[in-house]
Amino acid sequence: MDVLQTVFWILSALAIGCALGVILSRNPINSVIFLILTFFMISGHYILLNAQFLAVVNIIVYAGAIMVLFLFVIMLMNLNADTEPQKSRLIQIAGAVSGGTLLLVVLAALRTSMYSVPLERQSTDIGLIQNLGQTLFTKFVLPFEISSVLFLSAMIGAVVIGKREPASGEETPGAALRQPNQN
Amino acid sequence: MPIEYYVFLSLVLFCIGIAGTLMRRNAIVIFMCIELMLNATNLLLVAFSKMHNDPSAQIFVFFSMVVAAAEVAVGLAIIVMMYRKVHSVDVNILNRLKH
Numbered sequence: 659m660d661v662l663q664t665v666f667w668i669l670s671a672l673a674i675g676c677a678l679g680v681i682l683s684r685n686p687i688n689s690v691i692f693l694i695l696t697f698f699m700i701s702g703h704y705i706l707l708n709a710q711f712l713a714v715v716n717i718i719v720y721a722g723a724i725m726v727l728f729l730f731v732i733m734l735m736n737l738n739a740d741t742e743p744q745k746s747r748l749i750q751i752a753g754a755v756s757g758g759t760l761l762l763v764v765l766a767a768l769r770t771s772m773y774s775v776p777l778e779r780q781s782t783d784i785g786l787i788q789n790l791g792q793t794l795f796t797k798f799v800l801p802f803e804i805s806s807v808l809f810l811s812a813m814i815g816a817v818v819i820g821k822r823e824p825a826s827g828e829e830t831p832g833a834a835l836r837q838p839n840q841n
Numbered sequence: 842m843p844i845e846y847y848v849f850l851s852l853v854l855f856c857i858g859i860a861g862t863l864m865r866r867n868a869i870v871i872f873m874c875i876e877l878m879l880n881a882t883n884l885l886l887v888a889f890s891k892m893h894n895d896p897s898a899q900i901f902v903f904f905s906m907v908v909a910a911a912e913v914a915v916g917l918a919i920i921v922m923m924y925r926k927v928h929s930v931d932v933n934i935l936n937r938l939k940h
Binding site for chain 1: 842843844845846847850856857862864865866867869873880883884888890891894895896899900908909913915920921931
């Protein structure tokens, strides 16, 4: 067993352990931390697969931007293990069993049908930013431009959804609390 | 490293995401499990990209990250609005559309 295989097994074990930590920890903040660790392990796998650009983007976009957004929202709502809603034991077992059953079924279907292709060991440079950029700006330049429209619409949508409605005619429990703030 | 190891790893991560989605009631944790499933499929795409020596799959992963970022912004805005209305992130409270 050489170095790369050892790194692969360590990264895989840590990724699966951290992913289990996401769904098993009571405190949502611990879930976020475990998910960030999982993303770091997946970035390690990207580096093993010679996808250096995606590894860096994964860390910057997912661990840096998206998970910080989750963390902000959780801290804004002041969620912790005490306020965490718990499903009944039966439903939790049912969820775990159905997830495990799906795993077993797809595993059994893939084990017999897949042919083993060893990924070649020599380092390819398709994952470097130069080659990816050339592909992105020649073959995929139209989707790249359209994604900017997607971002704009997502930004406008988030602002419109997050805007407070006018307090008049509201019957939510928070309306009485909100009234003094608007003076 | 054979390709099927990566297939099985991303399959395990995907199923953990599904089990978490079914097990938890906190809307934010369910959302995080969906992110976990997205990352599992991204890992599979990158492994296949290495197998076929084709950069198009990596571009696809890049776009899927773009879409995930936009999705998180809108989804968290919806969750914050729901928290403002009902003061909870429990999805069982929202099981009726008309309330």
